[in-house]
Amino acid sequence: MELDAKIPVTELDQKWADYKNHVNLVSPANKRKLELIVIGSGLAGASAAATLGELGYKVKVFCFQDSPRRAHSIAAQGGINAAKNYQNDGDSVFRLFYETVKGGDYRSREANVYRLAQVSGNIIDQCVAQGVPFAREYGGLLSNRSFGGTQVQRTFYAAGQTGQQLLLGAYGALERQVSMGNVTMYERHEMHDIVIIDGKARGIIARNLVTGKLERYFGHAALICSGGYANVFYLSTNAMGSNVTAAWKSHKKGAYFANPCFTQIHPTCIPVTGDHQSKLTLMSESLRNDGRIWVPKNKGDKRRGIDIPNEDRDYYLERRYPAFGNLVPRDVASRAAKERCDGGYGVGTTKMAVYLDFADAIKRYGKIETGKLGMTDTKNETITELGKEVIAEKYGNLFEMYEKITGENPYDVPMRIYPAVHYTMGGLWVDYELMTTVPGLYSLGEANFSDHGANRLGASALMQGLGDGYFVIPYTLSRYMADEIRTNAISTSHPAFDEAENGVKERIERLMNVRGNESVESFHKRLGKIMWDKCGMSRNEKGLSEAINEIKALRKEFWGNVKVSGEILEMNPELDKAGRVADFLELAELICIDALNRKESCGGHFREESQTSEGEALRNDEQYSYVAAWEYTDSGEILHKEELTFEVAMPSQRNYK
Amino acid sequence: MEHYTMNLTLKVWRQKNRQEKGHFETYDMKDILSEMSFLEMFDVLNERLILENKEPVVFDQDCREGICGACSMYIDGRAHGPWQKNTVCQLHMRAYKDGDTIVVEPWRSAAFPIIKDLMVDRKAFDRIIEAGGFISVNTGNAVDANSTPVDRAKSEEAFDSATCIGCGACVAACPNSSAVLFVGAKISQLALLPQGDPERKARVINMVDQMDKEGFGNCGNIYNCEAECPKGISVENIARMNREYLGAFSSSEMQTRPNPAKHNGV
Ligand SMILES: Cc1cc2nc3c(=O)[nH]c(=O)nc-3n(C[C@H](O)[C@H](O)[C@H](O)COP(=O)(O)OP(=O)(O)OC[C@H]3O[C@@H](n4cnc5c(N)ncnc54)[C@H](O)[C@@H]3O)c2cc1C
Ligand code: SF4
Numbered sequence: 048m049e050l051d052a053k054i055p056v057t058e059l060d061q062k063w064a065d066y067k068n069h070v071n072l073v074s075p076a077n078k079r080k081l082e083l084i085v086i087g088s089g090l091a092g093a094s095a096a097a098t099l100g101e102l103g104y105k106v107k108v109f110c111f112q113d114s115p116r117r118a119h120s121i122a123a124q125g126g127i128n129a130a131k132n133y134q135n136d137g138d139s140v141f142r143l144f145y146e147t148v149k150g151g152d153y154r155s156r157e158a159n160v161y162r163l164a165q166v167s168g169n170i171i172d173q174c175v176a177q178g179v180p181f182a183r184e185y186g187g188l189l190s191n192r193s194f195g196g197t198q199v200q201r202t203f204y205a206a207g208q209t210g211q212q213l214l215l216g217a218y219g220a221l222e223r224q225v226s227m228g229n230v231t232m233y234e235r236h237e238m239h240d241i242v243i244i245d246g247k248a249r250g251i252i253a254r255n256l257v258t259g260k261l262e263r264y265f266g267h268a269a270l271i272c273s274g275g276y277a278n279v280f281y282l283s284t285n286a287m288g289s290n291v292t293a294a295w296k297s298h299k300k301g302a303y304f305a306n307p308c309f310t311q312i313h314p315t316c317i318p319v320t321g322d323h324q325s326k327l328t329l330m331s332e333s334l335r336n337d338g339r340i341w342v343p344k345n346k347g348d349k350r351r352g353i354d355i356p357n358e359d360r361d362y363y364l365e366r367r368y369p370a371f372g373n374l375v376p377r378d379v380a381s382r383a384a385k386e387r388c389d390g391g392y393g394v395g396t397t398k399m400a401v402y403l404d405f406a407d408a409i410k411r412y413g414k415i416e417t418g419k420l421g422m423t424d425t426k427n428e429t430i431t432e433l434g435k436e437v438i439a440e441k442y443g444n445l446f447e448m449y450e451k452i453t454g455e456n457p458y459d460v461p462m463r464i465y466p467a468v469h470y471t472m473g474g475l476w477v478d479y480e481l482m483t484t485v486p487g488l489y490s491l492g493e494a495n496f497s498d499h500g501a502n503r504l505g506a507s508a509l510m511q512g513l514g515d516g517y518f519v520i521p522y523t524l525s526r527y528m529a530d531e532i533r534t535n536a537i538s539t540s541h542p543a544f545d546e547a548e549n550g551v552k553e554r555i556e557r558l559m560n561v562r563g564n565e566s567v568e569s570f571h572k573r574l575g576k577i578m579w580d581k582c583g584m585s586r587n588e589k590g591l592s593e594a595i596n597e598i599k600a601l602r603k604e605f606w607g608n609v610k611v612s613g614e615i616l617e618m619n620p621e622l623d624k625a626g627r628v629a630d631f632l633e634l635a636e637l638i639c640i641d642a643l644n645r646k647e648s649c650g651g652h653f654r655e656e657s658q659t660s661e662g663e664a665l666r667n668d669e670q671y672s673y674v675a676a677w678e679y680t681d682s683g684e685i686l687h688k689e690e691l692t693f694e695v696a697m698p699s700q701r702n703y704k
Numbered sequence: 705m706e707h708y709t710m711n712l713t714l715k716v717w718r719q720k721n722r723q724e725k726g727h728f729e730t731y732d733m734k735d736i737l738s739e740m741s742f743l744e745m746f747d748v749l750n751e752r753l754i755l756e757n758k759e760p761v762v763f764d765q766d767c768r769e770g771i772c773g774a775c776s777m778y779i780d781g782r783a784h785g786p787w788q789k790n791t792v793c794q795l796h797m798r799a800y801k802d803g804d805t806i807v808v809e810p811w812r813s814a815a816f817p818i819i820k821d822l823m824v825d826r827k828a829f830d831r832i833i834e835a836g837g838f839i840s841v842n843t844g845n846a847v848d849a850n851s852t853p854v855d856r857a858k859s860e861e862a863f864d865s866a867t868c869i870g871c872g873a874c875v876a877a878c879p880n881s882s883a884v885l886f887v888g889a890k891i892s893q894l895a896l897l898p899q900g901d902p903e904r905k906a907r908v909i910n911m912v913d914q915m916d917k918e919g920f921g922n923c924g925n926i927y928n929c930e931a932e933c934p935k936g937i938s939v940e941n942i943a944r945m946n947r948e949y950l951g952a953f954s955s956s957e958m959q960t961r962p963n964p965a966k967h968n969g970v
């Protein structure tokens with residue numbers, strides 16, 4: 048199949064307006080007869096469902112948690128970007144667009160990114176109207192911070208809980224539609240398969256996680272908003288339940304999976320302490336605005352961090368990248384930390400950590416405060432005291448979280464951090480309308496591949512999820528639905544539903560009947576180790592080829608020796624997990640195949656074979672300026688290429704020196 | 705940080721489903737590390753139970769970083785365990801020492817029926833939000849975000865209320881199973897912001913009505929809720945809710961709703 052991204056043919060800044068001006072609309076009377084399925088209640092799913100409900104469609108929303116408010120978006124910390132230029136510091140739609148394309152290392156689609164930048168301002172307006180309590184200045188207007196190395200202040204935030212506040216806003220809008228009868232919410236339900244009739248997505252099979260029963264639901268169209276797949280690495284900053292099942296099942300039913308190897312490793316997470324570790328906790332990127340990253344200059348320095356004098360410290364980011372220093376993009380910062388730790392300069396018990404130090408910031412802020420208060424001749428303790436207060440106001444909840452986990456007080460001793468898997472840029476391939484290669488099947492939010500290329504900039508995922516849900520899908524879906532007004536609801540006793548349900552049932556029974564000797568968790572851990580070691584921050588041909596064989600072997604072992612306790616017809620989290628891990632075991636192979644295919648370094652994908660003499664990532668635009676969209680077939684994955692053409696943001700080598 | 709290992713006795717509530725009766729089961733836990741989180745200790749237990757052909761303990765959890773509000777365990781008589789302003793998932797084993805016995809139960813409230821073991825059904829909270837915990841603004845209706853300045857102090861207060869994670873510890877900690885802290889937090893957030901003003905009266909009446917319908921008890925001014933709330937939501941929110949509730953009735957409306965004072969916290 049030829050991939051057609053359906054990008055409107057006109058000037059970049061006119062495309063979206065032109066699309067909206069000409070898209071077919073559906074009358075209110077007809078909308079009432081049209082049913083939609085939304086998988087996921089995170090920022091993408093909740094915003095889409097609420098908005099489509101407001102428009103009059105009949106919407107069913109599914110999530111596996113006990114409440115839509117608990118979707119993983121709730122955990123986002125740092126903020127959300129928007130080109131409002133409230134700070135008058137030179138921001139614009141064009142600048143946000145340009146930086147997003149560049150930050151993504153020229154592996155995203157210009158038209159999509161431009162549209163995202165265009166709607167970004169509307170998102171903030173909408174959220175404020177919903178009562179999202181963003182940080183404000185004394186004059187009562189919204190406050191901004193700079194995030195992830197941008198030179199403008201365009202990030203809106205609510206302390207370190209921006210995702211929570213945005214999601215609760217969208218959740219409120221969603222619950223309002225529930226109360227009005229436009230949306231029906233199915234909590235503790237997990238989608239297990241998509242139902243396709245005459246080539247179009249027409250429904251799903253979901254498992255009710257409380258009763259264990261399989262249930263059938265019809266929709267004229269379905270939206271996959273199921274989040275990212277970082278948990279394929281076992282340890283990640285994602286929530287325990289985050290999974291790829293909905294996207295993977297869509298892939299197996301015909302939706303192409305794009306750029307699966309583009310995964311983001313976040314540089315500032317709390318390091319692993321031991322084998323018992325079940326997840327990793329992010330320390331927001333905003334900390335790098337004030338924290339300085341360093342390791343000891345001498346290998347094996349046994350002194351505590353605070354006892355090491357300045358001349359024995361190596362502020363390696365400031366040394367290597369004087370222009371951006373501690374604010375280099377995530378992929379660059381992560382690799383630099385790995386380079387130091389691999390070289391034997393790491394700190395902490397495992398030696399797989401670097402310091403993130405606030406002592407200088409505390410001093411600097413303390414001095415400013417004493418100045419403001421007109422104090423002269425102040426003691427160091429007073430300065431430190433006041434400086435700590437400023438830091439607490441900015442990052443208090445993060446510091447608290449750090450202390451709870453590590454038992455160390457980061458106001459007094461430097462934090463220890465290490466990179467961890469955080470976000471997946473890859474996902475279901477979608478065109479300009481956010482439709483996958485299956486007609487009527489859409490994908491929004493982190494589940495799609497669309498806007499971040501090979502590396503996502505900080506504070507842009509929240510923007511994308513809400514942009515997709517509030518402002519893009521209501522229009523693009525309309526184009527498809529306009530042709531559906533004559534389609535009556537299809538009965539769920541249609542043979543296609545029988546077939547899909549039987550497939551799901553058989554698979555669940557197969558999982559239960561292995562009755563082997565090893566827990567699901569143990570398989571998941573082993574998979575994660577293969578992925579982290581051989582397809583993590585740095586990849587090479589040999590490692591990836593080995594990984595593919597190891598994953599195949601592990602998958603075989605899983606189906607021969609997994610032990611799933613409990614029964615099918617009851618609340619059984621072990622069975623839920625088993626299904627998710629089985630899908631990860633398939634996805635993992637595709638990630639490695641994709642990473643092997645892309646013999647260039649770009650963004651979060653670092654191929655050791657493709658680097659400059661200084662060890663920086665080296666892109667290969669001539670051969671790899673394309674989106675790799677993989678088609679699932681019984682005989683293996685087939686690669687399709689969507690060539691990327693740049694008309695406005697011309698590719699250049701990223702340089703943060 | 706000093707790291708150590710410990711042996712513990714764990715007493716855990718086991719209940720197959722809503723219908724069947726539950727009971728405590730005792731487990732000896734060996735070599736638990738002080739750096740583990742409380743839920744990681746449960747992971748160790750579950751791994752063992754699976755390999756012994758027994759059923760693992762079921763409990764709610766997701767983010768494991770104190771923000772999603774899913775985790776919910778009543779530990780030694782305290783919602784979310786011994787640490788202040790903390791969720792179970794963030795409780796770490798350094799809170800315990802060798803030889804300790806730990807008793808773990810689910811949230812207990814008629815409005816939160818047990819699903820299995822330590823997992824309960826908290827849909828009542830969603831239904832309370834449905835009754836009015838939002839601002840009615842359709843997508844696309846919003847004016848420019850900076851067109852309405854908001855007093856910074858009020859905005860920060862609204863934020864503090866808005867940090868509620870909907871975990872239900874306040875209900876579990878309350879001898880009357882009252883949900884006023886949760887409901888008060890949402891009402892306060894929206895009452896403090898100019899955007900929430902137009903629907904203020906209807907909101908408080910509808911949400912409080914729904915809270916009553918769900919079978920939560922009345923507030924007895926004991927304030928266990930505030931003490932156990934992982935986000936430090938203040939009882940100020942209850943006072944504000946009560947003021948909002950009384951203020952919502954004009955004298956004529958009072959006649960059709962005879963007892964608004966019922967929710968006055970007394
Ligand atoms: C710790 C952390 C901090 C972050 N901080 C920031 C930040 O500061 N700024 C920023 O821009 N981004 C941030 N991100 C990224 C951002 O939070 C996510 O990319 C984004 O929230 C994803 O939203 P979503 O709606 O696509 O998916 P999610 O919020 O993950 O929602 C997925 C939904 O799908 C449902 N679901 C999944 N599978 C199924 C299934 N099979 N059946 C039924 N339902 C299913 C789930 O129940 C859930 O409701 C952060 C991410 C993490 C992990
Ligand atoms: S008020 Fe506190 S205890 Fe109650 S639900 Fe909210 S966060 Fe949990």
Ligand code: FES
Nearest residue numbers: 766768773775793
């Ligand atoms: S698991 Fe999310 S708050 Fe504890």
